[in-house]
Amino acid sequence: MESTDDKMERRLYSHDLAPLPKEMDLIFKTMPDRVDRPQYTQDVAQLVRKAISTKTPIVPRGAGTWGLGGSVPVKGGRTLDMTAMNKIISIDETNLTCTVQPGITWKALADALDAKGLFLPCYPSSAPSATIGGWIGTGGTGIGAYKYGTAADIVRDLEVVLPTGAVIHTGDKFVPQNGAGPNLNMLFIGSEGTLGVITEVTFSVMPKPEAMKAISYSFADIMRLQVALRKITRSEVRPMHMMFGDRLHYDYLRAVGKHAPSVGCLVTCMLTGSKASVEMEEKLLDEMMTSSGAKKEPDELGEHEWSERSYEFRVRELGVGAIPGEILVPIDRMNVVLEGMAKLIKQLKLNAPLIGTVADQNTVMFMPYYLTDEHKLVASTSAMGFAKRLGDLAQENGGRPVGLGVFFAGNLQKYRGKEGARLIRSIKDVLDPHGIMNPGKMVETGTRYGFAMPAFLMNFGMHMMGSMKRILPRDRIGERELSKLKK
Numbered sequence: 001m002e003s004t005d006d007k008m009e010r011r012l013y014s015h016d017l018a019p020l021p022k023e024m025d026l027i028f029k030t031m032p033d034r035v036d037r038p039q040y041t042q043d044v045a046q047l048v049r050k051a052i053s054t055k056t057p058i059v060p061r062g063a064g065t066w067g068l069g070g071s072v073p074v075k076g077g078r079t080l081d082m083t084a085m086n087k088i089i090s091i092d093e094t095n096l097t098c099t100v101q102p103g104i105t106w107k108a109l110a111d112a113l114d115a116k117g118l119f120l121p122c123y124p125s126s127a128p129s130a131t132i133g134g135w136i137g138t139g140g141t142g143i144g145a146y147k148y149g150t151a152a153d154i155v156r157d158l159e160v161v162l163p164t165g166a167v168i169h170t171g172d173k174f175v176p177q178n179g180a181g182p183n184l185n186m187l188f189i190g191s192e193g194t195l196g197v198i199t200e201v202t203f204s205v206m207p208k209p210e211a212m213k214a215i216s217y218s219f220a221d222i223m224r225l226q227v228a229l230r231k232i233t234r235s236e237v238r239p240m241h242m243m244f245g246d247r248l249h250y251d252y253l254r255a256v257g258k259h260a261p262s263v264g265c266l267v268t269c270m271l272t273g274s275k276a277s278v279e280m281e282e283k284l285l286d287e288m289m290t291s292s293g294a295k296k297e298p299d300e301l302g303e304h305e306w307s308e309r310s311y312e313f314r315v316r317e318l319g320v321g322a323i324p325g326e327i328l329v330p331i332d333r334m335n336v337v338l339e340g341m342a343k344l345i346k347q348l349k350l351n352a353p354l355i356g357t358v359a360d361q362n363t364v365m366f367m368p369y370y371l372t373d374e375h376k377l378v379a380s381t382s383a384m385g386f387a388k389r390l391g392d393l394a395q396e397n398g399g400r401p402v403g404l405g406v407f408f409a410g411n412l413q414k415y416r417g418k419e420g421a422r423l424i425r426s427i428k429d430v431l432d433p434h435g436i437m438n439p440g441k442m443v444e445t446g447t448r449y450g451f452a453m454p455a456f457l458m459n460f461g462m463h464m465m466g467s468m469k470r471i472l473p474r475d476r477i478g479e480r481e482l483s484k485l486k487k
């Protein structure tokens, strides 16, 4: 097993997708003291036992593509880089399951399955880099969820090294977990690396569909999308995936020289099934979309959008950071939230394009991404003010932010109620009696000084960062490129 305390390497593990300004080190010790790259379950169990004896925090990490700080230490310790555990253990073509180590990327697995005529029911759009363990750790939704379900539906069994060093299996390899006690798979799905280290995953796969067709529709304005979604979600049509972007998203793509339409909103739906069923669904979808004010775009655009589904942040080519906020919102409230979001973006003087997906029949996932200069303290910390206000907006409308991580951990009680939060804290205490497993996340926002930051203080701080942004000049990032586009 590789292990290093090289400062340069450790620095790479002191942030995830969303860079934290250096000044955050006043509160958190984000740089791990050591980085370990286990290869086998026994390596992980051994590291956990060592951590117990030395009272050292352990932080499981996949590819670090989540932006809420889940894989970033708050009080140093050892980061377990799981990407060396990247083997496919078995692909069972008879029972349609697949068992893998957690550090494999979705893309690598999808390619291996494809060679056998098999297909992943659901995967994140960050598939080229995100790991399977990280996806399960964050609750796992994404491409395919609308038709085939999320991690909760496709995971059959997890092997987990508990914070005591014990190794357990949470389910059965071939049958789903219903009955036989509480669902242990679900205990670890979305636990953000705080209850154990996932060392092996078994999940369902599918035969590749006979036909797949991506179709794009444009709207003059994103506010018109809700009417269409109300129709589609009540119909028998089940696209595998529905994703959309707003005008600014596509304007920015064109500004960085990419092929992108000039539209108010573009929705792309992927239909899967037999040739006949895909044809029939396409007709029904056409009817629902056009009667809601959409225009059907040429097939080539649908194909292009599908091929781009994993590259949503191309606008980073402008040389800026793109910090995503992610919220889940009931479809019924989506226009109210869109209005609130536009107001927020204006108040905070941001440039924030919007992308999103239809998560299930009741829910849309909005991912506005805020363009910033990561090297400027005020600019990047104000992103937190935006994330805080965005989370509040979602909650006021029956939704919530996707995940807790470091920044929203103080809101556990807000989302789960007093007794619900108490239960989650006691589960954490029972499973992790030594407090070594990714401490300072999910149930509290820990600090480098050993005490947790009170929720009100964290929320107040994040709110103030937004207020600070309101009095600063407007962000100008990308505006030059956009104005060239308009000429």
Ligand SMILES: Cc1cc2nc3c(=O)[nH]c(=O)nc-3n(C[C@H](O)[C@H](O)[C@H](O)COP(=O)(O)OP(=O)(O)OC[C@H]3O[C@@H](n4cnc5c(N)ncnc54)[C@H](O)[C@@H]3O)c2cc1C
Binding pocket: 016, 017, 059, 060, 061, 062, 063, 064, 065, 066, 067, 069, 070, 071, 082, 102, 123, 124, 125, 126, 129, 130, 131, 132, 133, 134, 135, 136, 137, 138, 139, 140, 141, 142, 143, 192, 193, 194, 196, 197, 198, 199, 310, 312, 313, 438
């Ligand atoms: C462009 C883009 C698109 C995205 N699209 C989606 C999407 O469609 N759906 C979606 O769900 N998310 C999406 N995300 C968020 C993120 O990519 C996913 O959550 C991803 O699956 C995280 O994987 P990772 O390997 O990067 O995990 P990391 O960021 O490294 O870790 C995430 C969390 O999981 C824990 N963890 C990691 N490995 C393990 C393990 N082996 N055992 C226990 N805990 C572990 C970590 O401690 C941390 O709390 C997107 C992000 C980006 C940047």
